[in-house]
Amino acid sequence: MTVVGPFGLTVRDQALEADVQAGLAAVEEGLFEATKSDVPFITGAAQHLVRAGGKRFRPLLVMLGAQFGDPHAPGVVPSAVVVELTHLATLYHDDVMDEADVRRGVPSANVNWTNSVAVLTGDFLFARASQTLADLGPEAVRIQAEAFERLVTGQIMETAGPGEGRDPVQHYLDVIAGKTGSLIAVAGRFGALMSGADESAVSILTQYGERVGTAFQLADDVLDIASDSHESGKTPGTDLREGIPTLPVLHLRMRAASPDGTAEDRALCELLDGDLTDDARHAEALAGLRAHPALEQARRDTVRYADEARETLRPLPDCAAKAALSQLCDAVVHRAS
Numbered sequence: 001m002t003v004v005g006p007f008g009l010t011v012r013d014q015a016l017e018a019d020v021q022a023g024l025a026a027v028e029e030g031l032f033e034a035t036k037s038d039v040p041f042i043t044g045a046a047q048h049l050v051r052a053g054g055k056r057f058r059p060l061l062v063m064l065g066a067q068f069g070d071p072h073a074p075g076v077v078p079s080a081v082v083v084e085l086t087h088l089a090t091l092y093h094d095d096v097m098d099e100a101d102v103r104r105g106v107p108s109a110n111v112n113w114t115n116s117v118a119v120l121t122g123d124f125l126f127a128r129a130s131q132t133l134a135d136l137g138p139e140a141v142r143i144q145a146e147a148f149e150r151l152v153t154g155q156i157m158e159t160a161g162p163g164e165g166r167d168p169v170q171h172y173l174d175v176i177a178g179k180t181g182s183l184i185a186v187a188g189r190f191g192a193l194m195s196g197a198d199e200s201a202v203s204i205l206t207q208y209g210e211r212v213g214t215a216f217q218l219a220d221d222v223l224d225i226a227s228d229s230h231e232s233g234k235t236p237g238t239d240l241r242e243g244i245p246t247l248p249v250l251h252l253r254m255r256a257a258s259p260d261g262t263a264e265d266r267a268l269c270e271l272l273d274g275d276l277t278d279d280a281r282h283a284e285a286l287a288g289l290r291a292h293p294a295l296e297q298a299r300r301d302t303v304r305y306a307d308e309a310r311e312t313l314r315p316l317p318d319c320a321a322k323a324a325l326s327q328l329c330d331a332v333v334h335r336a337s
Contacts, residue, residue, distance in 0.1 A: 023071065024060065027077055027081055027084065030078065031085065049088050058083045058184060059081075061184065066192070067195070067321030075136050075140075076190075079193075087183060088122075140190070140194075143193075151182050151183055155178075169250050180214065184209045184216065189202055212305075212306065214305045222248065222298050223236075224236060224246060225237065225246075226290055240282070252294040271288065309329050
């Protein structure tokens with residue numbers, strides 16, 4: 001029984017453990033190779049977040065998905081590198097938009113250098129991901145392009161906000177399905193597809209990735225409120241400070257607007273509507289949300305999506321990889337506990 005990868009998945013099968021460990025090590029080498037440049041400054045900026053570590057959740061999902069075919073097929077590791085490079089690129093851009101100071105426990109690229117350098121470094125990573133992707137064939141290019149469109153659409157939807165009469169919670173769930181679920185779905189799909197798994201397994205692992213990806217983001221929403229920077233690797237309450245309406249905040253606002261809403265609910269909403277760049281007000285808002293039932297409601301939503309992901313796996317043949325994917329749902333939920 002061994003813990004595999006920074007995400008902390010416990011693998012009880014020695015053959016699966018060996019395959020996953022070897023695959024993740026190869027992905028790590030591929031990430032460093034793909035982020036090298038003839039210009040030393042670009043190499044330093046591009047490898048900034050690679051060196052900071054991370055959960056490598058998406059490559060892990062590729063490796064597990066590949067177990068339903070040939071896990072040693074030549075396209076498996078490069079496809080995992082593509083997905084992780086794309087994810088890393090979005091982090092550089094996200095930190096600029098969010099004006100974040102910390103990412104993965106280190107200064108964010110925009111703080112370490114400038115916003116311009118962070119944006120351009122993200123673009124560099126997208127370019128390198130595209131180069132690797134081109135070698136995987138036109139279907140892989142199409143899959144990645146469709147997912148990237150969904151990812152960008154989700155970001156735009158978040159920026160624009162829900163339209164008039166649109167349920168804010170459903171709008172938000174649609175946003176994270178695009179921003180987060182789409183790329184994690186590609187991880188499951190690439191793992192199965194590149195390993196030569198049958199069409200049914202490819203479809204199941206794509207659906208699983210979308211659902212577990214949503215649960216993963218909801219767990220992040222909870223962590224943004226409930227954790228300290230040591231646990232999460234980034235400044236707590238970053239989304240809160242930037243006025244990004246994550247699920248705990250949306251649940252609070254719906255509760256405050258309902259007939260059952262209390263004066264305390266409304267007072268906390270007023271606090272959130274104020275200037276949270278003030279450290280004292282920000283700390284008060286964080287404390288209020290940590291004690292509010294809305295946070296527990298968001299935790300329950302995380303569990304629900306994780307359970308749906310687990311249920312999606314039912315038609316797959318019983319094996320160590322299926323058990324590991326099921327356990328991954330528990331690991332996601334545990335982050336929000």
